Amino acid sequence: MAGLAAAAPDRLALVDLDSRGQELRRITRGGLWQAIGRISRSIAALPEGPVLVNPAGSIDFAMAFLGALHAGRLAITAPDFASARLRTRALEIAAVAGPVLVLTSDQQVADFTAAGHAACAVAALDGGAEAPLISWPDNRPAFVQYSSGSMAAPRGIAITHGNLTANQQMIAATFGTTEQDVTVTWLPRHHDMGLIGSLLQSLWQGLPCFSMPPMGFLQRPMVWLRAAQTHGATILGAPSFGYALCLRRIDPGQAAGLDLSRVRIAFCGAEPIDGSMLADFAARFAPAGFAETALLPCYGMAEATLMATTMRAGQGMIRSARGHVSCGSAPPGASFALRDAVSGLVSPAVQEGEICISGPHVSPGLWSRDGDAIHPFDRDLLQDGQRWLRTGDLGYRQGDSLFPVDRLDDAITLHGRTLPAADLENQVRHSAPPGTVEAVAAFAADRSVVVLLELARNPGCTEEEILQQVTEGFTHAFGLGVKARSVPRGTLPRTSSGKIRRAAARTEYLSPLRPGTVPEGN
Structure with missing residues (x-):
């Protein structure tokens, strides 16, 4: 960041857009670097401890995130208060992390x-003169990323300076990003895809990044694509549901x-x-x-900073005969392999099993406030x-992919058969009339x-x-037979990044207190 700011201080770095795509604020590389330095000096004067x-x-x-890193403090990322659920989550993270400042x-x-x-607004923090440039050791923790909690309670995953540097280099190498690229994003900044893949990758490579609120996208997805047109976006990104x-919301016209x-x-x-959905998006x-x-499918997780495997820019999407989408191969400096369920060993010869990843981008483990x-x-x-790192995910390989x-x-096991829940959910989406199903959770219950x-709000049938x-x-x-039920929109339990929490949905479904209903999850 310092080198890019010194080389071209007047080049655009970041632009904040409102929920309708209108510009709110912009900052240059030089302006951002100066602000980071001033905030870093203020943070360095605080007692030891993390900064949320x-x-x-x-x-x-x-400014806040990089100011904390520049000061050598552990940054804790948390969602803003875009909804009551996210407000609750942010306060819970603060309670667990015990920051010296929010x-x-x-x-x-x-x-x-x-x-x-102790809390203050970023705009109110000014440490006066710019702080000196400091290089922190690779093994020093940089920030803690709380997992989205799709399977269990959120965990604080420690990401070191070395992890962050390695994964940014991997993303840049596989995406082929240059200063000529432009990112337009709505992805939440507290989540690994939005933080590492959009915001920090843009700053790392020196490309302008235009950012709109996630809630604005969810309400009006057309705003995202209009902003992409207006600002000449070359890089977009989203989970499948995006x-x-x-x-669903943008018609062919x-x-x-x-x-x-x-x-x-x-x-x-x-x-x-969902490969069929991505193909439909490309056609639309x-x-x-x-x-x-x-289209560039990729696979990753917070424990790998972000990216674990990816297709390369320009390759497009590849689907197997089984209908699954290739997420490419490991980036330079990283590896993936599969673990055999019987022997428990990881080997390039294993063709199907638990996905395991290795490399300098893999987190050293979980951060504990007790003793840091x-x-x-x-x-x-x-x-x-x-x-x-055993990921807990099932996958298979074809060549290097x-x-x-x-x-x-x-995975759902019934009558001697084991079926991935994602395959069942995709079948539901494709069986239903187009555009009628917004979210689905599949699980085994009642045999x-x-x-x-x-x-959907107005499904047309x-x-x-x-x-x-x-x-049918x-x-x-x-x-197989299936018990299909509809629930009110927005009531399937979700993580902070929007993933459906199937285990929580099953628990609510089986709850004797609220049979047949699934309230909003945390």
């Missing part, structure tokens, strides 16, 4: 103060009126990838100049002198498969018709 950052805008977030937005200071935390939302011809990368990850926006080769210690992951595996399938713990569906088509399509595809 959760301001709403990308500019204030970058750097936040003006509107959120009172909430943290009332909870007993591209699916564009398909609106799509044809856009110009997405400059987009060369549209990365997709963070959850099982082809009249707008969107190239199918821009880092505890190795329970799933760590040392084999022939090489450390492997990884095809992730789903969480091992979410059968249960699928809970959130339906009756609930009975949707459930009938889902049931499911039975035809798998030869």
Whole structure:
């Protein structure tokens, strides 16, 4: 960052957009670097301890986050208060982390103060003169990323300066990013995809990044693509549900009126990838100049900083005969392999099993506030002198390509058959009339498969018709009966990054207190 700021201080770094895509604020490389230095000096004067950052805008977030790192403090990322659920989560993280200071937005200071935390707005923090440039050791923890909690309670994953540097280099090498690229994003900054893949990668490579609020995208996904057109975006990114939302909310006529011809990368990850949906997205926006080769599926997790495997820029999407999407190979300096369920060994010869990853981007473990210690992951595996992180995900390989399938713990076993929940959910989406299902959770209960569906606001057909088509399509595809139920929109339990929490949905489904309903998860 310092070198880029010195070389071209007047080049644009970050732009904050509002929920309708209008510009709120911008900052240059030089202006950002000076602000980082001043904030770093203020933080360095504080007692020892972590600093929590959760301001709403990308500019204030970058100032606070990088100011903490520059001062040698452990940064704790947390969501802003875009919803009551995210507010609760941010306060819970603060309670667990015990920061010496919360750097936040003006509107959120009172909430943290009332909870007993020292807090101030980023704009109110000014340490005077710029702080000197300091290089911290690679093994020094840089920040703690709380997992999204799709399978269990969120955990504080420690990311070192070396992890961060290694993964940024991997992303840059596989994406082929240059200063000529432009990022337009809505991804949450407290989450690994938004923080590492969009915000920090843009700053690392010196490319302008235009950022809109996540809630603005969820309400009006067209704003994201209009902003991409207006600002000449070459890089976009979203989980599968983001591209699916564009398909549901943007009709062919609106799509044809856009110009997405400059987009060369549209990365997709963070959850099982629906290949048919991505193909539909490419077809819907082809009249707008969107190239199918821009699709870039990837696989990763917070424990790997972000990226673990990826397709390369320009390769497009590849699907196997089983219908799964290739997430490419490991980036330079990293490795992936599969662990055999019987022998428990990791080997390039294993063709299907638990995905394991290795490399300098893999986190050393979980951070503990008690003694500022880092505890190795329970799933760590040392084999022939090489450390492997067991991901808990099922996948298979074809040549050098990884095809992730789903969480091992979410696999459904009935009548002697084991089926990934993601495959069952994709079948539900494809069996239902187009555009009628917004979210689905599949799990085993009552000795059968249960699928809970959130339906679109105006599906264009009756609930009975949707459930009938889902049931018939499911039975035809798998030869199994299914209990299909609809639930109110927004009530399936979700993580802070939007993933459906299947285990929580199953617990609520089986709850004797609230049979047949699934309230909002934490």
